Amino acid sequence: MSPKALDYETLNENVKKVQYAVRGELYLRASELQKEGKKIIFTNVGNPHALGQKPLTFPRQVVALCQAPFLLDDPNVGLIFPADAIARAKHYLSLTSGGLGAYSDSRGLPGVRKEVADFIGRRDGYPSDPELIFLTDGASKGVMQILNTIIRDERDGVLVPVPQYPLYSAAIALFGGSLVPYYLEETANWGLDIYNLRQSVAEARSRGITVRAMVIINPGNPTGQCLSQANLKEILKFCFQENLVLLGDEVYQQNIYQDERPFLSARKVLLDMGPPISKELQLVSFHTVSKGYWGECGQRGGYFEMTNIPPKTVDEIYKVASISLSPNVPGQIFLGLMVNPPKPGDISYETFVRESKGILESLRKRAQLMTDGFNSCRNVVCNFTEGAMYSFPQIRLPPKAIEAAKKAGKVPDVFYCLKLLEATGISTVPGSGFGQKQGVFHLRTTILPAEEDMPAIMASFKKFNDEFMEQYEDHRGYSRM
């Protein structure tokens, strides 16, 4: 019997440590059930188009024309493509050297990076340097690149919010670093408390960890909270004091569902604070075409912007990017279109605005519908989804349910979510996949199912939940205070 080349025992240990619940146990079970013919509502991942959201028309027209430039020579092309889409396609093709099929600069097409820089400049009121903007195949790849650059070994720690989007925990495990959790305060609308931060850092340092970086997700995932200017300033000051690089995951910046706290980029707040901090605090900001009202997850388009990172380090990051040659060019064009959409007066402007507004208004409605729906359920408490795409209700599981979960060999929220799945076809992600305080359970669902389906989905959930609670509660029950 020949020696086995690669078996489980001889795998890289770091790979084994990785967890990514978003496509983990619940999702796999849901897929199995779907194959068996059960109707499944996938609310496990922020994947708008999979739940019926239509792509915006203009970008699809532009990219289709870029894919097939010979169309531009056809006299009939104007019959199915508007003139501004045709012009924009020609513009993007002129930015490439050889069209969509050629590797671009490893950092992305210079012309698109300039568009991104201009967008950032308009958004924040400060100029941005295209040379410090790198396009990537989705924001996730950018996050992985940056974390891989920072983490040297298991003594390097990265502050990550709990709950967090598990890309961060997965990437830190993969690169052999240490995750240093800082807990968000559920009772304060998932607010960030500097005291918690300081405690986490002190505790990590006492274990010999060098805390290198801090991740903020703003708007939050799975929690949805939008950080206030005061909070952002506190965070920036904290990172400066503690000598941390701030990683600002801002992929949901277009998804804001309340008016009290509009989106503020970490960079804007930093630059508003003036020197010395504005010139020294190291920051990397991430954005994507996957979220917002675009929802173009399948294109894999994103970027990161570096602030106050030394030129030689930027060179090293560039070097690593060059090994993968270049990000996909169609995704880059989607990104360019996102940061530089149709303007008033453009032929496609009205349709574009109508489509975008329609999506955002509907998301706002659904955020409210879901929050209210969850709050009407027994033993369920749900903070309002201020932004992003998720609802993260707390499920107060009775002791008997927790026991039953143990007996079944499952983590309590996994147990609950599996039962929810089997009963209703609603596929969620258990809160343990994101991190939560000990003994407190949640689940994450998206707010993405179609508006017309929402009432039925929430009714289905309520029926399941209330029956579940009935089944497992003592007669004491839980107070809903």
Place this chain on the structure above:
Amino acid sequence: MAPSDSSPPVTLDTINPKVLKCEYAVRGEIVNLAQRLQRELQEKPGSRPFDEILYCNIGNPQSLGQQPITFFREVLALCDHPAILDRSETRGLFSSDSIERASQILDQIPGRATGAYSHSQGIKGLRDTIAAGIEARDGYPADPNDFFLTDGASPAVHMMMQLLLRSEKDGILCPIPQYPLYSASIALHGGSLVPYFLDEARGWGLEISELKKQLEEAKSMDIIVRALVVINPGNPTGQVLAEDNQQEIVKFCKKEGLVLLADEVYQENVYVPDKKFHSFKKISRSMGYGEKDISLVSFQSVSKGYYGECGKRGGYMEVTGFSPEVREQIYKVASVNLCSNISGQILASLVMNPPKVGDESYESYTAEKEGILSSLARRAKTLEDAFNSLEGVTCNKAEGAMYLFPRILLPQKAIKAAEAAKTALDLFYARRLLDATGIVVVPGSGFGQVPGTWHFRCTILPQEDKIPVVVSSLTEFHKGFMDKFRD
């Protein structure tokens, strides 16, 4: 508020040392120089003895004028904008079989949503198509569940390195010369590269005795060799392996318990009538080796061949001979990135299932494909002959792939001049070539070479009408160089 430490958290001194260690010459120093020159030319036209920079450093066909395959682009455009599929005007702009194929593909995508994340291994229907294409190619079945569609072949290679390398005690056997993705990836993942030298005197042949020797030497240094990388057709060397050679390699991997990593991205680029591409999967199965006998990962890409769609980032790895537990881990790593770009996935399925006899687009597709491949074959020969005609230069035939890797035997005076300039001889030569002609090549040290020998890699990709100028510029430059440095 003053920071608690005087130096910022992210500097050259504090970043991951593996990042510092890795190198990738294909887009390295010489390319930076070329880009500077290009800017100069734009600002001051006529400031140089040449009109343009000719990038012969990278296998990027469409950047040098190669046209995409029309049928593929028609299908991709329709999949990007399915709203026009039902319009009557569309029939006047697109071929009917591209409309049909796009509809078929969209039917395989849940909700016809090309903007949605797919299954982390790639859309099932597309994997079915690819598996069927492989079965047609090899005559042996392929399982759609063995495929992981990735953003180009490179991320798939990285994934395997990540899985295999636990520490610098784990080694990967790599050909020298090699495509530096392998050396870079191994460095990035903290492993050790175990070189095996291809034999230049025998057309860059791969000798099993050399493999055995290197394996033993690695073992004697307490390196645990985990896998063998074979690039077939070769990059930068262009050789196409003979079947019996491939069988020896498969036997070797089975005996020594090595994972065989088969980089087959140039499988459609074979220019000599006496050689044919055989996939390692086919070879293994034809030897009666199944899942229990050999762990094999085969890589393919949409970037090369006759389609040359580098910018799309499409590709896959076919993973066979691993336990379910290992496959679960591969899936898990793939899932963290959610999925590869959908357009690239669609393209991979088109490449593995192109138009067939009887399809409306078949003739034009075939004409485009043959046109590109025959042109590549001609350019490979012309440049090979040109290099061989230069004093002190020998160049093996490019049987396949997209490169020539000539060896330069330069006079002592040149060697001394390079030493005085504290520059490797091949970089010294490449820099001067760039300055004199605008032609960008990659010094051989970027790929590895037997110590004391010098090479450079030059692509065969400039369009055919540019080749005479390339040849004459190179010839003139080389003559001048030798005249200057002849002993």
